[in-house]
Amino acid sequence: MAATETGAGEVLAHLREHGPATRRGLVDGLGWARMTVGKRLDELLAAGFVVSRGLGASEGGRPAETFAVDDDLGLVVGLDVGGAYTRVGITDMAGRFLAEDGADIGLPTGPAGVAAWADGRIASLLAGIGRSPADVRAVGVGVPGPVDVRTGLIGAPLRESAWEGVRFTDLLTIRGDVQVVDRDVNTMAVAEHAALGAGDHTVVLRVGMGISCAFVLDGRVYRGERGGVGVLTLPGPDGRLRRLEDVASGYVVRDRLASHGVEARTSFDLVSLVEDGHPLACQLVGEVGEALGRSLAEVVRLLNPTTVVVGGALSGAGGVLMAPLRRALDE
Numbered sequence: 269m270a271a272t273e274t275g276a277g278e279v280l281a282h283l284r285e286h287g288p289a290t291r292r293g294l295v296d297g298l299g300w301a302r303m304t305v306g307k308r309l310d311e312l313l314a315a316g317f318v319v320s321r322g323l324g325a326s327e328g329g330r331p332a333e334t335f336a337v338d339d340d341l342g343l344v345v346g347l348d349v350g351g352a353y354t355r356v357g358i359t360d361m362a363g364r365f366l367a368e369d370g371a372d373i374g375l376p377t378g379p380a381g382v383a384a385w386a387d388g389r390i391a392s393l394l395a396g397i398g399r400s401p402a403d404v405r406a407v408g409v410g411v412p413g414p415v416d417v418r419t420g421l422i423g424a425p426l427r428e429s430a431w432e433g434v435r436f437t438d439l440l441t442i443r444g445d446v447q448v449v450d451r452d453v454n455t456m457a458v459a460e461h462a463a464l465g466a467g468d469h470t471v472v473l474r475v476g477m478g479i480s481c482a483f484v485l486d487g488r489v490y491r492g493e494r495g496g497v498g499v500l501t502l503p504g505p506d507g508r509l510r511r512l513e514d515v516a517s518g519y520v521v522r523d524r525l526a527s528h529g530v531e532a533r534t535s536f537d538l539v540s541l542v543e544d545g546h547p548l549a550c551q552l553v554g555e556v557g558e559a560l561g562r563s564l565a566e567v568v569r570l571l572n573p574t575t576v577v578v579g580g581a582l583s584g585a586g587g588v589l590m591a592p593l594r595r596a597l598d599e
Contacts, residue, residue: 284361352477475580
């Protein structure tokens with residue numbers, strides 16, 4: 269059994285996810301001793317991350333003091349760099365989205381190009397909500413490749429070698445006080461596992477132009493050595509074991525369609541073709557689903573997770589992707 273985390277960050281995360289709470293509410297929600305909750309709450313109050321919202325409803329005696337994340341503490345910027353599409357979003361400290369945008373750029377654009385676009389869009393979005401770069405407290409970045417979270421360096425394998433060895437947040441002008449870079453599927457796993465609210469073990473599969481997998485074990489993301497974990501494999505046409513992304517992925521579907529004169533740059537383009545009933549696109553996306561199910565079966569057999577979550581832009585293809593995936597996984 270994993271050791272229970274009792275740091276101040278856990279209290280902050282609980283308040284962000286569930287909203288304002290009293291001390292008793294935090295004790296019940298976290299399952300901690302009242303003294304531990306009180307100590308961590310005092311730390312957050314002293315640091316200014318949490319504020320008192322005054323007295324709430326009575327909990328059997330006198331009205332209890334209610335605590336919440338300080339909405340005015342500052343802003344958080346999130347950047348999701350994809351193989352062909354990149355998104356940026358701005359939230360307050362309570363996690364409420366204030367602005368977001370995206371563009372058809374990604375790994376081929378290069379780290380400097382993506383950083384320049386991000387700086388420009390962040391500045392524009394901030395101005396649109398009446399805020400400035402000085403209000404940004406933290407920046408979080410997800411990239412489609414392994415990241416050594418100890419150093420922030422992006423590692424191999426990536427489809428574009430220009431990203432390897434890069435500390436991406438160093439390229440940003442708008443950086444805040446804290447910068448975090450991680451695999452995009454790891455950041456997705458944190459959110460999906462929190463949203464599920466049940467079970468300690470979750471496997472998260474992100475399906476877009478590329479394919480990546482993350483594991484939440486005993487309630488925490490497992491990263492392996494230098495972030496190199498969760499690369500799915502499958503035998504290729506020659507029988508040799510290959511990365512699943514090279515055998516069946518959005519990239520493979522895009523290239524196959526291009527060989528038949530059909531253009532599709534992003535996962536959203538592929539989903540649009542499927543929604544329009546394009547025969548070849550539906551066939552190829554279905555083949556991706558079957559390959560995912562076969563590869564995922566090995567993961568399920570090894571880890572026996574509580575839940576498997578399939579997300580990412582290509583999951584928008586719905587049953588065309590998911591039906592063969594489920595069938596292959598069941599088999």
